[in-house]
Amino acid sequence: VTVYLVGAGPGDPGLLTRRGAELLARADVVVHDRLIDHELLELAPNGAELIDVGKVPGASPAQAGITALLIELGRTGQEVVRLKGGDPFVFGRGGEEAEALGDAGVDFEVVPGVSSAFAAPAAAGIPVTHRGLATSVTVVTGHVGDPSAPGGVDWASLGRAGGTLVVMMGMSERARIADELLRSGRQATTPVAVVHWATTERQQVVRTTLGGLAAVDLPAPSVIVVGAVAGLDLGALVGEGGPAGQGGPSS
């Protein structure tokens, strides 16, 4: 194996997996997204090359260039870690990178990470499923112009299906998303939570309703949680005093 597609987790460096940490510690090259915590990059050896490919959630990255770079590096036989926010196979376009590496004959391995889709709600004290409140959770991207959306997202059916809805990269389209869900029959009083910079020192949580979502003003990276569970606040801290001593959301 020469290229490792590693999920960095939602933000808190303590939420990287042991396997991910081990691979970083022996990497020759680390190709990383922009929002990766510097503390994770410091796990790489002193001489390792660090390449920021500038992939910001919600932005349109030069994916073809990233993929070409991974193939080129993979062919040198070096240990290459492609460090991606969250989980590589959940809206991370890791599938495209894996496919291209496979087609090019470059050995690779996928190391799952803790997805922000579940960890961002948790960091706000919200379990995505909960007895009596939600028996399913749907994760969707709200990013318009997303090239991975062939026919767009069927918000009407998603709305009707009930359960918890987690929208990644959805803030710029929040008004439209709220509108579509209201038209599908969801109540304007449905609880909504927006979690910004989840699990990091910069975390902010705004609680509102589906009717109030359009008025929430938080930039990326933010995760929108829609459904009865978004009204819970179990008060659980996440990541406080992690390996790095980084403060949790409530510390």
Place this chain on the structure above:
Amino acid sequence: VTVYLVGAGPGDPGLLTRRGAELLARADVVVHDRLIDHELLELAPNGAELIDVGKVPGASPAQAGITALLIELGRTGQEVVRLKGGDPFVFGRGGEEAEALGDAGVDFEVVPGVSSAFAAPAAAGIPVTHRGLATSVTVVTGHVGDPSAPGGVDWASLGRAGGTLVVMMGMSERARIADELLRSGRQATTPVAVVHWATTERQQVVRTTLGGLAAVDLPAPSVIVVGAVAGLDLGALVGEGGPAGQGGPSS
């Protein structure tokens, strides 16, 4: 904090988080599910008490007893790690445990884990979202009699919503689930993958279609993936040669 609700990840000990490993290493008591890898339990100090609360996926655990135990242990002021498979807040009933601890005035912290809902597909080379194939993923429990299902699951709307469907604990109800999805309009030729004991040495993957799901004979723990992405096999290994030297699915 006295009680830590820690996600153990999908199976491979390398997929535990750094934070989870740190907490285990200083635990006085570890209260764990049955299917937790012994290697993770060995991360606890020599003198630590290990309590198997025997929670098998698909079985009906004595949840009230587990919760009462956590409260009792939490009140002793010891460092208690409640080690749960996958992520505590994704079908793990961690929300109930957190709620009860909070109500009882016991300090706790939630440490997210890598969810089997995403890692099991990944271990079979399947990204749950992929350009041109799926822009959303819904995770649902197929376990009938699940007390967390107030009105059951709206399979018809879930089916119509398209996107990837991941069914946890669904094997005993696979025939009924396939039937409901077919009636919602999903094609019998829709790709399906069943991943048994994902990310461990015992991993098995069966590939079929929605029409063939009823005939798949794999026991728990298994995750069912339904949708176009289930036809992918990006050939990615997961966890091979992890910290524990445990073999990955293809090794």
